[in-house]
Amino acid sequence: MGSIPYSGGWLTPPGIDAPLLWLLLFPLLGALATAILGSLFARRFAGRVAPALAVAAMLATLVTALVIFFTDVLPVGERERIFRQPLFPLFVVGGIRVSFGLVLDPLSAVMVLLVTGLGSLIHLYAAFYMDDEQGRPRFFAFLNLFVFSMLLLVLADGFVPLFFGWEAVGACSYFLIGFWYRRAAAADAATKAFVVNRVGDAALLVGIAMLLWGLGGIGLVTGAAAGQLGTVWTRTGPLVETGEGLQPSPGRQKVPVGPTLDFHELRDELRLEMMSRAAAPTNPFTGATADAAHDVQFRPATYLLTSKTLGRLPFLFVVCGLLLLGAAGKSAQLPLFAWLPDAMAGPTPVSALIHAATLVTAGVYLLARLSFLFALSPAALTVVAVIGTLTALVGATAALVQNDLKRVLAYSTVSQLGYMFVALGAGAAGAGVFHVVTHGFFKACLFLAAGLVVHAVAATTPGAAERPDLAQDMRQMGGLARALPATRWAYFAACSALAGLPFASGFFSKDLILTSLATCDRLSISTPLLLAVLGVTSFLTSLYAFRSYYLIFFARPPRQTAHAAHHGGHHGPGQQVMTAVVVVLALGAIVVGPALGWPGNWSSSQGESALPRLLRFLSPMFEGDWPRRDTPRTPAMVEWGMQLGGALVAALGWAVARALYRDAEATAPTRRRLAERYAVLERLFATGWQADRAYHLLAVAPARALARGATWLDRAVVDRAVNAVAALGLRLGRLAGFVDRRAVDGVVDGVSAAALAAGRRGARLQDGRINSYVLGIAAGIAALVVLAYFLGS
Amino acid sequence: MTLGMTTSMTTGLSAAAALASIGLGHFLVLSAVMFTLGLITAATRRSAVAILMGVELILNAAALNFVAFSHYSQGAITGQVFAVFVVVLAAAEATVALAIVLAVFRGFRTVDVTDVSTLKG
Numbered sequence: 001m002g003s004i005p006y007s008g009g010w011l012t013p014p015g016i017d018a019p020l021l022w023l024l025l026f027p028l029l030g031a032l033a034t035a036i037l038g039s040l041f042a043r044r045f046a047g048r049v050a051p052a053l054a055v056a057a058m059l060a061t062l063v064t065a066l067v068i069f070f071t072d073v074l075p076v077g078e079r080e081r082i083f084r085q086p087l088f089p090l091f092v093v094g095g096i097r098v099s100f101g102l103v104l105d106p107l108s109a110v111m112v113l114l115v116t117g118l119g120s121l122i123h124l125y126a127a128f129y130m131d132d133e134q135g136r137p138r139f140f141a142f143l144n145l146f147v148f149s150m151l152l153l154v155l156a157d158g159f160v161p162l163f164f165g166w167e168a169v170g171a172c173s174y175f176l177i178g179f180w181y182r183r184a185a186a187a188d189a190a191t192k193a194f195v196v197n198r199v200g201d202a203a204l205l206v207g208i209a210m211l212l213w214g215l216g217g218i219g220l221v222t223g224a225a226a227g228q229l230g231t232v233w234t235r236t237g238p239l240v241e242t243g244e245g246l247q248p249s250p251g252r253q254k255v256p257v258g259p260t261l262d263f264h265e266l267r268d269e270l271r272l273e274m275m276s277r278a279a280a281p282t283n284p285f286t287g288a289t290a291d292a293a294h295d296v297q298f299r300p301a302t303y304l305l306t307s308k309t310l311g312r313l314p315f316l317f318v319v320c321g322l323l324l325l326g327a328a329g330k331s332a333q334l335p336l337f338a339w340l341p342d343a344m345a346g347p348t349p350v351s352a353l354i355h356a357a358t359l360v361t362a363g364v365y366l367l368a369r370l371s372f373l374f375a376l377s378p379a380a381l382t383v384v385a386v387i388g389t390l391t392a393l394v395g396a397t398a399a400l401v402q403n404d405l406k407r408v409l410a411y412s413t414v415s416q417l418g419y420m421f422v423a424l425g426a427g428a429a430g431a432g433v434f435h436v437v438t439h440g441f442f443k444a445c446l447f448l449a450a451g452l453v454v455h456a457v458a459a460t461t462p463g464a465a466e467r468p469d470l471a472q473d474m475r476q477m478g479g480l481a482r483a484l485p486a487t488r489w490a491y492f493a494a495c496s497a498l499a500g501l502p503f504a505s506g507f508f509s510k511d512l513i514l515t516s517l518a519t520c521d522r523l524s525i526s527t528p529l530l531l532a533v534l535g536v537t538s539f540l541t542s543l544y545a546f547r548s549y550y551l552i553f554f555a556r557p558p559r560q561t562a563h564a565a566h567h568g569g570h571h572g573p574g575q576q577v578m579t580a581v582v583v584v585l586a587l588g589a590i591v592v593g594p595a596l597g598w599p600g601n602w603s604s605s606q607g608e609s610a611l612p613r614l615l616r617f618l619s620p621m622f623e624g625d626w627p628r629r630d631t632p633r634t635p636a637m638v639e640w641g642m643q644l645g646g647a648l649v650a651a652l653g654w655a656v657a658r659a660l661y662r663d664a665e666a667t668a669p670t671r672r673r674l675a676e677r678y679a680v681l682e683r684l685f686a687t688g689w690q691a692d693r694a695y696h697l698l699a700v701a702p703a704r705a706l707a708r709g710a711t712w713l714d715r716a717v718v719d720r721a722v723n724a725v726a727a728l729g730l731r732l733g734r735l736a737g738f739v740d741r742r743a744v745d746g747v748v749d750g751v752s753a754a755a756l757a758a759g760r761r762g763a764r765l766q767d768g769r770i771n772s773y774v775l776g777i778a779a780g781i782a783a784l785v786v787l788a789y790f791l792g793s
Numbered sequence: 794m795t796l797g798m799t800t801s802m803t804t805g806l807s808a809a810a811a812l813a814s815i816g817l818g819h820f821l822v823l824s825a826v827m828f829t830l831g832l833i834t835a836a837t838r839r840s841a842v843a844i845l846m847g848v849e850l851i852l853n854a855a856a857l858n859f860v861a862f863s864h865y866s867q868g869a870i871t872g873q874v875f876a877v878f879v880v881v882l883a884a885a886e887a888t889v890a891l892a893i894v895l896a897v898f899r900g901f902r903t904v905d906v907t908d909v910s911t912l913k914g
Contacts, residue, residue, distance in 0.1 A: 770844070770906045775836045 030057020200329015
């Protein structure tokens with residue numbers, strides 16, 4: 001047939017079988033084994049069983065992932081890299097068959113490697129970091145389960161398995177953030193994360209349902225498309241017009257059409273319509289019902305989705321908005337970002353895992369996975385970009401004024417996720433995923449380094465055991481550079497990556513995002529405006545990153561802390577392993593950028609091969625998202641400009657931070673003056689732009705008011721009704737009692753009295769006189785004789 | 794069994810003829826009278842000894858019936874044999890019963906059956 005350009009990467013090739021289930025089984029079994037064996041042997045082996053099992057499970061997963069990646073994924077041709085493992089059917093609703101299956105394509109491969117790689121390192125670190133904590137089996141079991149859920153999420157072949165992983169990730173984050181459940185702050189933070197996520201999850205579920213509904217009934221494609229393709233595409237496979245009617249055709253060109261929950265089916269369906277639209281310039285939707293003989297209709301999915309409206313809003317915009325809200329909940333975007341800073345109440349390895357590898361990347365992953373869908377709605381893309389930009393700004397400003405080290409990092413994550421959303425909004429999902437990868441490395445490094453710092457400070461600060469926030473207060477730190485040299489350099493490397501200093505990984509990914517935004521012309525908002533905001537954000541990012549760096553390791557050296565840090569904290573192999581993990585991550589934070597994202601304008605080659613390596617790997621996923629025109633190669637001038645500007649802004653931020661915070665005592669008056677002048681701003685920033693108050697006003701207060709109203713209603717109406725019913729019941733009971741006493745008891749008494757009387761009468765017969773007995777016998781016999789005389793004859 | 798010969802009893806004939814004219818009906822009437830007298834005695838007398846005498850009358854009325862039926866139906870002596878048995882049985886019964894009466898008398902100082910009672914009520 002040839003009309004479908006298979007080699008052009010338009011349609012998903014049939015998947016290759018691969019043992020993907022092992023990727024899920026290892027962490028799942030690890031979680032079970034850790035929970036059971038870890039608890040059983042907790043006494044005998046001083047609680048070392050649980051960490052060992054968890055780390056072993058993670059390493060097994062990592063090895064599996066690497067083996068699959070290098071032996072299965074890489075050798076296959078670029079556009080054939082779809083690996084499937086269908087597991088089991090879930091349910092059938094009407095014509096929709098929903099099954100549970102796994103798929104590994106370039107996008108999920110990147111995510112799997114990121115999750116398993118960072119997850120293993122973080123597990124290893126946690127095994128030593130949580131050395132003297134109670135409840136380690138629980139901790140490590142949930143840590144493993146967390147990775148399992150995330151892998152399920154990224155390996156899901158459709159919305160349903162994805163949603164399972166999505167919810168499991170949320171539940172695991174709840175358990176891990178609330179690991180120290182006896183601390184009120186931790187328990188509250190866990191609840192907040194869970195509830196805020198729930199809002200997003202509900203939106204996601206509704207979005208999925210609406211998408212399914214919007215794809216309409218089972219549609220057969222014919223008419224213009226059939227004339228062009230010579231086939232009719234159905235839900236079950238292509239039907240070919242033969243002499244004897246429609247027959248299923250052999251071969252691999254199978255494009256199901258109709259409502260589906262499978263990502264690749266959905267994508268192919270939308271692709272097919274795009275092609276037919278391209279093939280038939282006249283509107284193919286109108287002259288569609290050509291094939292009257294078989295009563296088939298031309299109902300392209302794209303048309304179904306783009307033509308509907310809900311009220312005044314385009315249907316697809318609503319669907320994308322709901323999906324976006326779901327993603328925003330998981331990825332801590334406006335307006336659902338305030339849970340992430342509070343989630344710092346969990347142990348530091350958990351924060352690292354949440355921020356770098358799991359949970360918050362889920363939203364970005366979902367939008368990248370659905371970029372073909374969002375591409376159909378420029379309005380939704382605009383919303384994504386605007387939300388990303390605003391979140392980046394809000395996060396960066398909030399990070400600037402925090403004193404709690406982990407809160408700085410948390411707001412930094414919020415901000416960086418904003419960048420990723422900008423990339424998705426600009427239609428450059430590849431750049432967004434690239435930033436996920438680089439961010440994963442440098443943010444994991446920052447958190448784990450922060451964990452080392454916090455441990456060192458906690459060991460030397462009096463009262464830190466009772467108040468965990470004290471050990472995380474950057475004002476308590478300072479002068480640790482000499483005590484923790486390796487940590488310091490690792491932190492510096494990660495900070496440069498975060499700030500986007502040239503040649504660190506963040507520089508490459510951030511530059512790619514800004515370049516994509518600058519060359520994007522689909523947004524219905526001025527891109528220079530967004531770029532300006534992001535430029536300011538980049539400056540702030542650099543500023544807060546190096547602010548934290550200088551406050552921790554330099555600033556005023558309170559001598560006792562710096563001195564005691566030599567003696568306090570962890571020592572021995574544990575400390576060395578943790579430091580080694582941090583250093584490895586720091587190396588990753590530097591190397592990953594250039595290795596995977598060497599910019600096109602820096603290389604001599606042209607065209608495809610000039611694409612950054614990761615983008616080329618991902619390109620089959622996103623190719624053809626834009627049907628109208630091909631994305632032009634980014635003009636080199638724009639790219640150079642963005643790189644230069646980014647580097648300058650980052651360097652400027654560094655310089656300002658160095659001037660203000662390196663020698664804190666000398667600059668104290670200056671900073672005080674600044675703080676006084678901008679006190680209002682500081683308060684605004686420190687509270688995350690009053691997000692909590694906004695939640696309170698918009699959600700908590702109405703909910704409370706509703707509860708109060710319900711209470712009043714309960715008392716005034718429901719209680720009164722219940723009381724009335726009860727009074728009625730009482731009256732009825734009394735009536736029944738009266739009837740009982742008079743009527744029923746009377747009958748019963750009467751029966752017994754009658755029996756008594758009969759007994760008395762009968763007793764007289766048996767008077768004990770022989771004479772009367774004899775007479776009785778005689779009378780009886782006589783009666784019998786008389787009876788026999790009359791009856792017998 | 795016919796009772797038609799009872800009419801001959803009312804006719805005044807010679808002794809032999811009269812004897813010959815005595816039929817089954819006469820014996821049955823006599824037996825019934827004896828039985829009734831015995832029954833009345835047993836039912837009305839308070840003395841245990843008198844009741845025993847009534848029982849003897851009933852027994853002998855029955856024995857008379859045996860003999861009469863035997864004679865008039867077969868002409869054999871089966872009835873007489875039975876009567877002897879009944880007499881012997883009655884003697885044995887009277888022995889036991891009188892012994893009981895004696896024992897009762899020792900206990901209660903009376904043979905009045907209405908007074909021989911230890912039941913209440």
